[in-house]
Amino acid sequence: MSAARPILIVEDDDALRQVLADHIASSGAFESFEAASLDEASQHLGAADARFDSIILDVGLPDGDGRDFCAKIRKQGHTMPIIMLTGAAEEGDVVSGLNAGANDYIAKPFRANELLARLQAQLRLFDTSEDATFTIGRFTFRPAAKLLIGPDKKKRIRLTAKEVDILKFLYRHANHTVSRQVLLDQVWGYNAGVTTHTLETHVYRLRQKIESDPADCRLLVTAAGGYRLDPSAI
Structure with a gap:
């Protein structure tokens, strides 16, 4: 996909x-x-x-x-x-x-x-360049540097490689639901044998970093069978 x-x-x-x-x-x-x-x-x-x-x-x-x-x-x-x-x-x-x-x-x-x-x-x-930047909510997302940068440029949040891959893939499908299985296949590989629990754990940790209120997700939301990223949400 x-x-x-x-x-x-x-x-x-x-x-x-x-x-x-x-x-x-x-x-x-x-x-x-x-x-x-x-x-x-x-x-x-x-x-x-x-x-x-x-x-x-x-x-x-x-x-x-x-x-x-x-x-x-x-x-x-x-x-x-x-x-x-x-x-x-x-x-x-x-x-x-x-x-x-x-x-x-x-x-x-x-x-x-x-x-x-x-x-x-x-x-x-x-x-793959340092110039690649994307806006996700109040953050500037720099995949190559594995960083989310806040609006005041002072807040810098480090991301893991898998968190970067999840965000990049969801951003490419902005405002469209991506199933858990597709995310697993694209981020970990078709033959990785990773369970959905692993994905859910990464999504949970990612939400702690990007959401203003992780209990009320606006950016990375759960949808039927998967997840959806709304980059314009705050």
Whole structure:
């Protein structure tokens, strides 16, 4: 069982944007969200439940330069991989895009399979980097460092490797119930022979760390047959 990772495609060419969205979604690994302008992209990123694992960003957009937008959202703290698309492939254009904070730069016309491969490569790098951060309730979750960081940056909660794996998997399935058996299989392995009691013990300890009131769970809740993570809960 794998979660479809949300990808924001910012491209003003309607036909190209649709081709990209369809191709990326057809892999089964991603869910595509579309924006035809920087204003639409800002609305997507500013939504209360916004959660994008990567952005595919055109340089030439009707309401501004994608490179300026990239630099702007980097300053706002967005760390997800950004792949820029452009009709210009001169060295200076590539350098300016990378200096703005882009992770990769692809010149048009390009092959959709190549873009997909580069997207997957960037996500693999990001998932194991110190830059990978996710918001869970009032905490910033940094999987690579095995840390939950409080809103004042002073409170730091250490997590075990299994707690990190549980949180990461539930985050990928945010607001959807994940069965206990699926969690066991994904975190411990299909042939581990671990019982649900082991999982329940880890979840109990995790709740002691992340919930304001472990007796009234809001973030990591028990659902029919499993658990559900609501990252926007407090």
